[in-house]
Amino acid sequence: QVQLVESGGGLVQAGDSLRLSCAASGRTFSSSAMGWFRQAPGKEREFVAAINPTGGKTYYADFVKGRFIISRDNAKNTVFLQMNSLKPEDTAVYYCAAALGAYLYAPRTYDTWGQGTQVTVSS
Numbered sequence: 593q594v595q596l597v598e599s600g601g602g603l604v605q606a607g608d609s610l611r612l613s614c615a616a617s618g619r620t621f622s623s624s625a626m627g628w629f630r631q632a633p634g635k636e637r638e639f640v641a642a643i644n645p646t647g648g649k650t651y652y653a654d655f656v657k658g659r660f661i662i663s664r665d666n667a668k669n670t671v672f673l674q675m676n677s678l679k680p681e682d683t684a685v686y687y688c689a690a691a692l693g694a695y696l697y698a699p700r701t702y703d704t705w706g707q708g709t710q711v712t713v714s715s
Contacts, residue, residue, distance in 0.1 A: 594618035601709030612673040614688030622666040625691040628673045630684035642696035678713045
């Protein structure tokens, strides 16, 4: 089973950028679609972005289109989330996850999750 460790979170100001990384180990990383989700206090976990195993297809939530970019480096078993033009409403714990199914927008599709990394955006 794959294990995931996120890094790169922090405290930034509105308009700043952050790059999150998720390092994977275990089962063959290059055969798994990967996703990023986030969860703010008192809210449900929500889909942010996903990428297919080869990196050729990406998927985004409407609220991050044009601001966030998901990518992966299969040689390094790592998936990234470049977050630009951050807003206070982007404040949340961000999780990466490895997908077991095909519908990448739903948390139930993912069977392995990282521990999360906190992103806080001040106004």
